[in-house]
Amino acid sequence: EEIIFPPYDANQLRDILQERAKTAFKPNVLEETVIPLCAAYAAQEHGDARRALDLLRVSGELSERSKSAKVLEMHVRQAQDKIETDRIVEVVKTLPTQSKLVLLSAVMLNNIGDSNITTGEAYNIYKQMCRIIGIDILTQRRVTDLISELDMLGILNATVVSKGRYGRTKEIALSVPTESTSRVLFEDYRLKQLEGFRPPSQTKLYA
Structure with missing residues (x-):
């Protein structure tokens, strides 16, 4: 059965971490900023004590892996990045196939050096990939909705921009x-067969 921790503020989280540190680490191994930083990060995450304890544990593991004599502030920052990446990876695994295809189109465009990806560009690549793997092609409006959902999940960052006489479009940047x-x-x-697919370099499509 899952244990539910109530939300805590940074000071309470600091106390919890100090208690854990007494049993989990040797004396004077933690740089003095480590526990306050773990507490501050976790307080931003709705005061989640489990997140705070995970941060401290992963910071210790990263310190050990780098053969550092101490757990340093940089290990906490690395741990924060690692935990966030792991979380997003888990979210990506559970996405529906159509959302995965939309995300993959953005990843592929990013990989060929397109840093300002428009909805129209992503949709063109998405359609090509759907044809290759034999999946129904959604309308561009529906794909735009899926992009917004990926934005809400923190996987993409979609910003509406004006393209003058071309009207408005969303520019997509990867957050992962x-x-x-x-x-x-x-x-x-289903996506495995797209591993060798490379999108053609394309002229900007403001759609």
Whole structure:
């Protein structure tokens, strides 16, 4: 049965971490900023004590892996990035196939150096990939909705921009590391056959 921790503020989280540190670490191994930083990060995450304890544990593991004599502030920052990446990877695994294809189109465009990806560009690549794997092609409006959902999940960052006489479009930027995201997407047997697919370099499409 899952244990539910009530939300805590940074000071309470600090106390919890100090108690855990007494049993989990040797004396004077933690740099003095480590516990306050773990507490501050976790307080931002709705005061989640489990997140605070995970941060401290992963910070210790990263310190050990780097053969550092102490757990340093940089290990906490690395741990925060690692936990967030792991969380997003888990979210990506559970996405429906159509959402995975939309995300993969953004990843592929990003990989060929397109940093300002428009909805129209992503949709063109998405359609090509649907044809390759024999999946129904959604309308551009529906794909735009899926992009908004990925934005809400913290996987993409979609911003509405004006293109003058071309009207308005969404520019998409990835909020996740492309390498680990690609790896997870290609674990899906339907997307596996797209591993060798490379989108053509394209002229900007303001749609």
